[in-house]
Amino acid sequence: MSHLVRKLENFVRLSAADRLMLNRASAQRVRTFAARADIAREGEKPKDVHLILNGWACRYKQLEDGRRQIVSFFLPGDICDLNIFILREMDHSIGTITPVSIADLPREFFDEISxxxxxxxxxxxxxxxVNAAIQREWTMNLGQRTASERMAHLLCELFFRLRLAGLADDNSCNFPLTQADLAEATGLSKVHVNRTLQELRASNLIVLKGKMLVLPDLERLMSAGLFNANYLHLDREGRQLDANE
Incomplete structure (x- = not known):
């Protein structure tokens, strides 16, 4: 089962034909990118919608002097802007964090879905x-939460999203982000990120081993980050309604 199918089935009960359609699209027009490469650049004409099959990527904005702000992360099963081909040009860039494989989904695919x-x-x-809700929460993160709350909140969000796609265990997940990535996503300096991670480690809220993140007490980390998962809409209301039809 693809990560996209697994994630979408948390909301609706897909039929065998639905799953076949999604898996077929995921297997066509596949491209691979090395780590730290651009999939799409600001100013380019978008043609297809990108589905992340494997690896981690990010959406970012960059100033002329090189300063960069990561405004969202893309995980396996995520779609980079469903209607991007409507735009004349990209107003942001999409870059890889790890090696990434994507499927390019053409306009005709979405016409067929509709x-x-x-x-x-x-x-x-x-x-x-959900993506719009995540962006609102990131705005709150940057504007109001403290450094420790910011970091704890981001780690909780990524863990929940990975679990939704079947990519996290009960208390651990792959975590390839560097401190520089975290700095660009949280609006903190790399020194401040390092200090904040050390504080979370000292409180036994996180364990970072290589490229693995372990959360010894998820509830405590959620409390430290003032994290409420409601904005991710994980209650499966749509699936429950579907089951009652």
Whole structure:
């Protein structure tokens, strides 16, 4: 089962035909990128929608002097902007963090979904609304939370999103982000990021071993980050309604 199918099935009950359609699209027009490479650059004309099959990527904005702000992370199963081909040019860049493989989804794929796959279309709307909610939460993170709250909140969010796609164990997940990545995502300096991670380690809230993140007490980390998972809409209301039809 693809990461996209696993994630979308948290919201709707996909039929065998739905899953076949999504898995078929995921297997066509596949491209691979090395770590720290651009998939799409600001100013380019977007043609297709990118589905992350494997690896981690990010959406970022960059100033002329090189300063960069990461404004979102893309994980396996994530779609980079469902309607991006409507735009004349990219207003942001998409770059890889690890080696990444993507599937390029053409406009015709979404036309076919709209015409004959209503459950997938509903799930894609859910994806869009959740992404908007995540962006609102990131704005709150940058504007109001302390450094420690900011970091704890981001780690909780990434863990929950990975678990949604079947990529996290009960208390651990792959975590390839560097301190520089975390600095660009949280608006903190690298020195401040290092200090904040040390504080979370000292409180036994996180364990970072190589490229693995272990959360000894998820509830405590959520409390430290003032994290409420409601904005990720994990309650599966749509799936429950679907089951009652």
């Amino acid at each position: 015409a004959g796959y209503p459950r997938i279309a509903t799930a894609f709307w859910w994806e869009t609304l």
